[in-house]
Amino acid sequence: MARVIEISGPITHGMWDYNSLDLGGATLPAVSVTPRASIPQYGFDAHEITVSTLTATYTETAAHMIEGAPTLDQVPITELIRPARLMRLPAAGPRTLITRDQLDAHDPGIADGDALVIDTGWGARWDQSGYVTDAPAFAASTLDWFLAQPFSVLVLDTPVMECLWCAEAGMGDQQGDLLKPLYERGMLLVAPVVNLGEIERPTGTLISLPMAVEGVCSAPSRVLYVEDASWANEIGETTSSHQKGV
Numbered sequence: 001m002a003r004v005i006e007i008s009g010p011i012t013h014g015m016w017d018y019n020s021l022d023l024g025g026a027t028l029p030a031v032s033v034t035p036r037a038s039i040p041q042y043g044f045d046a047h048e049i050t051v052s053t054l055t056a057t058y059t060e061t062a063a064h065m066i067e068g069a070p071t072l073d074q075v076p077i078t079e080l081i082r083p084a085r086l087m088r089l090p091a092a093g094p095r096t097l098i099t100r101d102q103l104d105a106h107d108p109g110i111a112d113g114d115a116l117v118i119d120t121g122w123g124a125r126w127d128q129s130g131y132v133t134d135a136p137a138f139a140a141s142t143l144d145w146f147l148a149q150p151f152s153v154l155v156l157d158t159p160v161m162e163c164l165w166c167a168e169a170g171m172g173d174q175q176g177d178l179l180k181p182l183y184e185r186g187m188l189l190v191a192p193v194v195n196l197g198e199i200e201r202p203t204g205t206l207i208s209l210p211m212a213v214e215g216v217c218s219a220p221s222r223v224l225y226v227e228d229a230s231w232a233n234e235i236g237e238t239t240s241s242h243q244k245g246v
Contacts (some may be wrong), residue, residue, distance in 0.1 A: 002226050002227055002228035003200070003201075003226070003227040003228075004224055004225070004226050004227075005195055005198050005199055005224065005225045005226075005227070006195060006222070006223070006224055007057070007117075007123075007155075007193040007194060007195050007196060007199075007223050007224065007225050008056065008057035008193060008194070008221055008222050008223040008224075009056050009057050009123075009126050009192065009193070009194045010056065011031060011033070011049070011051060011055060011056045011220060012031070012033065012127075013031065013032055013033040013034075014030065014031065014032070015031045015055075015056065015127070016127070016131050016132055016159075017029075017030060017031060017052070017054075017055070017132075018054055018132060018159070020132050020133050021132065021133070021160070021164060022164075028052040028054060029050050029051070029052055030050070031050065031051055031052075031055055031056075032048070032049070032050040033047055033048075033049050033050075034047060034048045034049075034050075035047055035048075036048050051220055053213075053216050053217065053218040053219050053220075054218060055220050056220050057190070057191070057192060057193055057194070057220065057221055057223055058190075058191070058210065058218045058219060058220050058221055059072065059080065059188065059189070059190050059208045059210040059218060059219060059221040059223075060072075060188065060189040060190075060191075060217060060218035061074075061075060061183075061188060061217050061218065062183035062184065062186065062187070062217075063216075063217035064179075064183065064189075064217040064218055065179060065180045065183050066180070066183055066184065069183065069217075071214070071215050071216055071217055072210055072213065072216055072217060072218060072219055073212065073213065073214045073215065073216075075188065079152065079153075079188065080153075080188075080206075080207065080208045080209065080210070081205065081206070081207050081208075082113060082114060082115040082152060082153050082205070082206050083111065083113070083114050083115065083203070083204075083205060083206075083229050084114060084115040084116075084117050084155070084203065084204045084205055084206040084225060084229070085108040085109065085110050085111070085114050085115070085116055085117065085151075085202065085203060086108060086117045086119060086196070086199055086201075086202040086203070086204070086225075087103075087106050087107070087108045087116060087117065087118045087119065088106065088119045088196075088202070089102055089106055089118065089119060089120050089121075090102070090121075091120070091121035092120040092121055092122060092136035093136075094130060094134035094135075094136075095134050095135075095136070095137075095165050095169065096120075096136040096137075097136070097137060097138075097139050097163060097166070097171070097174055098120065098136055098137065098138045098139060098142065099139050099141065099142065100139065100141045100142050100144070100145050103142055103145045103146075104145065108202055110149050110150060110151050111150065112150040113150065113151075113152045114150070114151050114152065114153075115151060115152065115153035115154075115155055115190070115206035116149065116151040116153070116154055116155065117155040117193075117196065117199075117206065117225065118154075118155065118156050118157065119157055119196035119197065119199075120136050120156075120157055120158055121157070121196075121197070122135055122136055122157050122158050122192075123157035123192065123193060123194035123195060123196055123197075124194075124197070126192075126194050131159065132159045132160065133164075133165065134165070135158045135159050135160050136158055137158065137160060137161065137162055137163035137164065137165070137166070138161055138162070138163070138176075138178060139163065139174045139176070140163075140173070140174055140175060140176025140178075141174075141176075142176075142178070143176055143177075143178050143181060146178065146182055147181060147182070147185070151187070152186070152187065152188065153187070153188045153189075153190060153206060153208070154182065154187055154188070154189050154190070154191075155189075155190045155191065155193055155206060155223075156189070156190075156191040156192060156193070157191070157192055157193050157194065157196050158191065158192055159191065159192040161178050161179055161191075162175060162176060162177070162178050162179065163175045163176075189218075190206070190208050190221065190223055193223060196225075199225055199227065200227060201227040203229045204225050204226050204227045204228060204229055205225070205226040205228060205229055205230075206223070206224070206225060206226075207223065207224040207225075207226065208221050208222075208223045208224075209221055209222045209223070209224075
């Protein structure tokens with residue numbers, strides 16, 4: 001039987017968000033989970049949940065940065081069920097810069113259309129101080145490596161890809177615009193994820209199930225890594241048949 005690992009992080013009241021970064025004047029709602037009805041009082045239980053489309057683990061399309069790009073509801077569900085390859089990098093501490101040489105050294109051999117899952121070890125710090133502001137980042141020089149790879153989905157255990165702390169650390173030349181060029185070629189992003197250290201097989205199937213919200217670029221998601229690569233084709237074919245009404 002295939003082993004299934006959930007790699008999406010939990011949504012909890014007051015959890016981290018991206019407001020600790022420079023968002024150009026924009027603000028995101030604080031994450032809250034508030035009781036609105038209880039069984040003793042009303043005979044049923046219900047909560048109000050306040051999130052943004054960038055809360056916890058989310059799936060994101062190019063519409064995050066490119067006006068007019070497909071929104072999440074326009075992505076066929078089969079594109080969210082992909083063969084996956086795990087790249088396990090050396091465990092990265094706070095403000096570690098991941099280089100092109102490291103990517104070359106740990107290249108898992110990515111096939112066309114794969115989901116590339118990159119484990120830096122940062123997922124273990126999900127609920128710790130500095131999770132967003134001190135996260136490892138990818139050097140500007142890694143862009144050429146990413147653009148040369150044929151993956152369709154990029155899965156990261158870091159909440160930020162670019163080095164937003166590099167200028168402060170006197171390494172401004174290492175900060176690059178990585179996401180937009182990848183979105184321009186049609187990539188999907190799933191991030192940040194957790195539990196990658198529990199994965200035993202470097203090949204498997206990624207299943208990302210975002211909230212079904214129309215017209216948004218991203219949404220919180222339940223994400224699974226199945227340690228059986230054949231699932232991607234089997235589930236994809238079944239889903240495609242249902243979509244066609246077969």
